[in-house]
Amino acid sequence: xxxxxxxxxxxxxxxxxxxxxxxxxxxxxxxxxxxxxxxxxxxxxxxxxxxxxxxxxxxxxxxxxxxxxxxxxxxxxxxxxxxxxxxxxxxxxxxxxxxxxxxxxxxxxxxxxxxxxxxxxxxxxxxxxxxxxxxxxxxxxxxxxxxxxxxxxxxxxxxxxxxxxxxxxxxxxxxxxxxxxxxxxxxxxxxxxxxxxxxxxxxxxxxxxxxxxxxxxxxxxxxxxxxxxxxxxxxxxxxxxxxxxxxxxxxxxxxxxxxxxxxxxxxxxxxxxxxxxxxxxxxxxxxxxxxxxxxxxxxxxxxxxxxxxxxxxxxxxxxxxxxxxxxxxxxxxxxxxxxxxxxxxxxxxxxxxxxxxxxxxxxxxxxxxxxxxxxxxxxxxxxxxxxxxxxxxxxxxxxxxxxxxxxxxxxxxxxxxxxxxxxxxxxxxxxxxxxxxxxxxxxxxxxxxxxxxxxxxxxxxxxxxxxxxxxxxxxxxxxxxxxxxxxxxxxxxxxxxxxxxxxxxxxxxxxxxxxxxxxxxxxxxxxxxxxxxxxxxxxxxxxxxxxxxxxxxxxxxxxxxxxxxxxxxxxxxxxxxxxxxxxxxxxxxxxxxxxxxxxxxxxxxxxxxxxxxxxxxxxxxxxxxxxxxxxxxxxxxxxxxxxxxxxxxxxxxxxxxxxxxxxxxxxxxxxxxxxxxxxxxxxxxxxxxxxxxxxxxxxxxxxxxxxxxxxxxxxxxxxxxxxxxxxxxxxxxxxxxxx
Numbered sequence: 001x002x003x004x005x006x007x008x009x010x011x012x013x014x015x016x017x018x019x020x021x022x023x024x025x026x027x028x029x030x031x032x033x034x035x036x037x038x039x040x041x042x043x044x045x046x047x048x049x050x051x052x053x054x055x056x057x058x059x060x061x062x063x064x065x066x067x068x069x070x071x072x073x074x075x076x077x078x079x080x081x082x083x084x085x086x087x088x089x090x091x092x093x094x095x096x097x098x099x100x101x102x103x104x105x106x107x108x109x110x111x112x113x114x115x116x117x118x119x120x121x122x123x124x125x126x127x128x129x130x131x132x133x134x135x136x137x138x139x140x141x142x143x144x145x146x147x148x149x150x151x152x153x154x155x156x157x158x159x160x161x162x163x164x165x166x167x168x169x170x171x172x173x174x175x176x177x178x179x180x181x182x183x184x185x186x187x188x189x190x191x192x193x194x195x196x197x198x199x200x201x202x203x204x205x206x207x208x209x210x211x212x213x214x215x216x217x218x219x220x221x222x223x224x225x226x227x228x229x230x231x232x233x234x235x236x237x238x239x240x241x242x243x244x245x246x247x248x249x250x251x252x253x254x255x256x257x258x259x260x261x262x263x264x265x266x267x268x269x270x271x272x273x274x275x276x277x278x279x280x281x282x283x284x285x286x287x288x289x290x291x292x293x294x295x296x297x298x299x300x301x302x303x304x305x306x307x308x309x310x311x312x313x314x315x316x317x318x319x320x321x322x323x324x325x326x327x328x329x330x331x332x333x334x335x336x337x338x339x340x341x342x343x344x345x346x347x348x349x350x351x352x353x354x355x356x357x358x359x360x361x362x363x364x365x366x367x368x369x370x371x372x373x374x375x376x377x378x379x380x381x382x383x384x385x386x387x388x389x390x391x392x393x394x395x396x397x398x399x400x401x402x403x404x405x406x407x408x409x410x411x412x413x414x415x416x417x418x419x420x421x422x423x424x425x426x427x428x429x430x431x432x433x434x435x436x437x438x439x440x441x442x443x444x445x446x447x448x449x450x451x452x453x454x455x456x457x458x459x460x461x462x463x464x465x466x467x468x469x470x471x472x473x474x475x476x477x478x479x480x481x482x483x484x485x486x487x488x489x490x491x492x493x494x495x496x497x498x499x500x501x502x503x504x505x506x507x508x509x510x511x512x513x514x515x516x517x518x519x520x521x522x523x524x525x526x527x528x529x530x531x532x533x534x535x536x537x538x539x540x541x542x543x544x545x546x547x548x549x550x551x552x553x554x555x556x557x558x559x560x561x562x563x564x565x566x567x568x569x570x571x572x573x574x575x576x577x578x579x580x581x582x583x584x585x586x587x588x589x590x591x592x593x594x595x596x597x598x599x600x601x602x603x604x605x606x607x608x609x610x611x612x613x614x615x616x617x618x619x620x621x622x623x624x625x626x627x628x629x630x631x632x633x634x635x636x637x638x639x640x641x642x643x644x645x646x647x648x649x650x651x652x653x654x655x656x657x658x659x660x661x662x663x664x665x666x667x668x669x670x671x672x673x674x675x676x677x678x679x680x681x682x683x684x685x686x687x688x689x690x691x692x693x694x695x696x697x698x699x700x701x702x703x704x705x706x707x708x709x710x711x712x713x714x715x716x717x718x719x720x721x722x723x724x725x726x727x728x729x730x731x732x733x734x735x736x737x738x739x
Contacts, residue, residue, distance in 0.1 A: 004034060014357040015329045016294035023293075024338065027264035027271075029058045029256075035336050036261045043261070043337060044278040049103035051266045058091045058263065064253040071246050076232070076239045082120065083128035085242070085249055088256050089117050111255060114248055116241045123234070130231065141227045148220045155212055156181055164192040170205050180217070182209040265339055274339035277330075279351035283389075283421050285327060288346035292326045300342075301326050303459070305423070307440040308416045311432050312425045312459070314446025320425040321359070321393050323444070323459065327423055328357055328391045352421070354388040379411055383418065390415065391423045395431065405430035416440070562693060598641060607642040608634055628717050630684055664695045672708035679712055687718055687739055695725060697734045709735060 004012065004021070012018050021034060036043050067081050096108045123131055132138040156174050159165060160183070168189040175182050177199045184201070185193070185208050196214060199207035242249070269276055285305040291298040301323060310327075312320045333340045334349040358378045382390055395408050408431055415422060426432065435441045444459045600606065604615050606625065613627035624633050665682040667675045679696065686694050698709045713722045718739050725734035 008034065011332065011355060011357055014359050015325050015332060016292070017329055017332070020293040021338070023272075024264065024268050027057065027268045029061045029260045029264075030063060032063075032257060032260070034338070036258070040279065040335075040337060043258075044276070046103060046107070047262050047265055047276060047337065050262050051269070052102075053098075053100055053104060055095070055098070055263070057267055058256075058260065059087055061088060061256065061260075063257075064249055068246050068250055068253075071239065071243045071249070074243060076236050077242065079124075079130050079231075079235060080128065082235075082238055082242070083124050085252075086117065086121050086124055087128070088252060089113055090121065092252065092256070111252065114245055116245065120238050120241065123238075130234070135230070135234075138227065138230050141223060141230065144223050145220065145227065148216055148223065152181060152213055152216045152220070155210070155216065156183075159183065159193075159210055165189070168193070175207060177207045177209075180209050181213055182207045184208075265337060269339035272339065272341070274341050275344035276337055276339050277334045277342065277344050277347060277349055278337070279331075279334045279349050281351055283350035283352065283387075284348055285331065285350060285421075286346070286348040287327065287330055288343040290326055290330050290340070290342040290347070292322065292329055293340065295322070299458075303327065303444070304461075305421075305442060307442045308421055309412060309435060309438070309441045310423045310444065311435060311441065312423070312444045312446070313427070313432050314444075314459075319459075320446055323446075324391045324393055324423055324425050325357075325359070328355060328389065331355055331389055350421075352387060352389040354385050356382060356385070356388055356390045358382075358390065358392040382415060382420070386419045388420045389423075390420050393425050395424050395426050405434055409434045597636070598639075600636065600639065600641075605642045607640040608632075608638060612642055629680075630687070630718060633688060663691060663693075664697065666697045667705060667709065668697065668699050670705065672705060675705060675708055676712045679709070680716075683716065683718055683737070683739065692739050694737050694739070695729060695734055696737060697730055699733045706732075713737060 009018075012021060024034075025031075062084055064085060067077065067085060070077060070081070092108070092111050093113060095104075096111065099105070100108060123134055125131055132142050160169070160172050160174075165183075165185075168185045170184040170186060173184070175184055180198055182195075182198055185206050187204065187206070189206070189208065193208070193210070195208040195210040197206050198209050201207070265276060268274065285303075287304075288302050289300040290302070291300050299319075303323070305327065312323055314320060330340060330342065330347075331349055331352060332338075332355050335352065335355065382388070395404070412422060412424070412435065424431075432443065436443060442461070444461060447458045447460055600615055600618060600623065602615050602618055606613060606615060608625060608627065611627050613625040613632075615623050616626050616631060617624040621636055622633055623636055623639065624631055625639075663686070665678065667678060670678065675698070682694070682696075696709060698705045700706065710722075713719050713735065720738045722735045722737045724732050725736050729736075
């Protein structure tokens with residue numbers, strides 16, 4: 001069992017959490033205290049970081065305290081003890097090599113494994129067995145041992161089927177007596193068989209070890225001694241290497257214990273669908289959908305407790321004690337970062353230095369103490385603590401309810417003054433009435449189903465509940481006449497008080513039902529809104545998919561056009577371009593409210609993608625802009641204003657584009673300056689017509705024109721790259737230009 005301090009063991013026992021801790025224990029690699037020493041805030045961050053990763057649980061391990069003490073005394077470790085250390089080192093090495101990032105990766109980087117571990121590690125297999133084949137002498141000894149054992153087995157088989165010995169054999173089995181192989185023989189065997197009697201049965205038969213086998217066994221013992229001596233040399237050498245590393249072994253032992261705490265909680269929570277909630281710095285308690293692990297089919301609890309005192313009243317067997325245990329259990333599990341079942345996003349648990357549960361009947365025959373006296377002793381100890389969460393079940397247990405109500409009203413007030421937060425269950429309404437007028441007191445009442453005469457295990461806020469003693473007695477078979485007489489004896493005034501209490505409960509239940517109906521309608525509206533959003537996203541996705549499909553077809557047709565261009569088939573080029581243009585999808589923009597369009601003017605400086613330019617001319621939806629000496633026609637919605645508006649100046653601009661410029665340009669016979677002007681116009685026209693690859697012929701000649709073309713293409717802003725043309729398209733006398 002995971003180690004628990006006496007106080008924790010008592011608390012978890014009272015709260016029925018010990019089976020839950022036993023289930024958690026199965027995920028630990030080694031037994032240790034359930035509480036993680038150190039800063040809980042820090043531990044929670046590491047648990048969260050580890051929960052984001054995929055990792056394998058470590059193998060079962062033992063603490064290294066005894067191993068470290070043995071090494072400090074210059075002792076020789078057993079191979080089993082060495083492998084315990086090697087096993088942990090291997091696990092951390094695996095974690096380091098996993099390439100984890102974030103908090104866990106930074107932690108693993110701090111664990112630097114010394115070199116001697118690698119040398120020792122090589123001598124052990126995955127199960128911890130020493131690999132004798134790594135030493136030549138040990139390997140020969142192992143082979144010799146194997147051969148002797150084989151010889152012994154074969155000799156025993158031959159003896160079993162010896163004709164002279166057959167009449168004396170009781171059975172044909174090889175028996176083992178004191179780890180010696182022997183045969184079970186009848187008396188008189190010594191005439192035909194030599195061996196040593198090492199045992200006798202009640203029936204008068206003899207266990208006989210053959211002399212030949214005894215000689216082989218003696219050889220085996222001698223070889224085994226040689227093997228043990230050689231293994232001891234290795235153990236001594238390895239221990240001498242590990243002795244200087246005791247500080248590191250102690251360090252990695254502590255780090256593994258901390259990691260074991262984290263991984264056990266993470267894997268336990270994953271296996272059960274639990275959550276780990278970190279306690280906060282305040283004392284508020286908000287539980288949403290919490291289920292106590294001791295219940296087989298629990299009804300999830302949702303409760304909010306912000307004040308100093310919570311009083312739970314109402315029907316017998318209605319779940320008051322279980323609610324008390326649930327609240328204390330959730331706070332205890334949060335305090336020690338134990339996984340539990342609740343909604344972590346809507347729950348909030350404060351931090352408490354101490355949690356006390358006053359639940360069991362304190363009466364003890366052995367020390368001659370009454371129930372009430374025992375309860376008073378329990379309360380006297382509560383005054384010793386501050387900042388504690390205290391749960392008290394049946395607070396007026398064992399004495400007159402009116403006197404107890406007055407006494408405990410003062411006791412609770414004093415405990416609250418000491419900074420304690422208290423949860424109380426009671427059947428008596430006197431104490432609840434005395435405390436109900438305080439602002440820091442909250443009330444919960446267990447709900448009773450009048451129609452079916454059963455508790456519902458649900459609770460109402462802000463009311464005092466009836467005990468329903470008469471109804472409970474009727475449900476469990478008490479005679480109705482007896483119950484009627486008891487009601488008369490109980491009195492009319494008390495019954496009127498119960499009626500008022502029940503009426504308040506009914507009003508509260510009606511209000512809760514109406515609130516539930518409103519919440520359901522609100523959830524319905526939210527789900528409808530979500531469905532509409534999802535439908536719109538689906539339509540958008542379908543539209544994008546169709547556009548992408550058509551774009552792919554267009555790109556395929558364009559690529560075919562390029563292939564035709566390389567073959568100088570102009571007719572095929574135009575056919576494929578026309579086919580591609582017909583495939584371009586006509587975009588149908590979604591009718592979504594757009595901001596007022598920006599008004600542009602000729603001469604205004606604008607930003608187009610990553611470049612700035614000037615507007616040369618304007619249309620209804622398009623504009624001609626000049627960017628670094630190149631003019632482009634673009635959509636107005638692709639532009640953004642950049643700088644102040646210019647003064648209105650009348651400008652006249654005529655753009656003439658040779659629509660038949662095609663994909664090639666011939667510069668033969670031109671001077672450098674003239675060739676550059678022709679190339680500038682040719683490239684601009686090619687861009688406007690949508691070409692992304694053209695060819696320029698310049699010839700070889702003296703090389704001046706070729707040089708001018710290269711220099712021009714190097715600095716032109718629209719040229720991505722250029723290379724010499726293939727041999728069949730001009731070779732060194734032409735350039736393939738990509739735009």
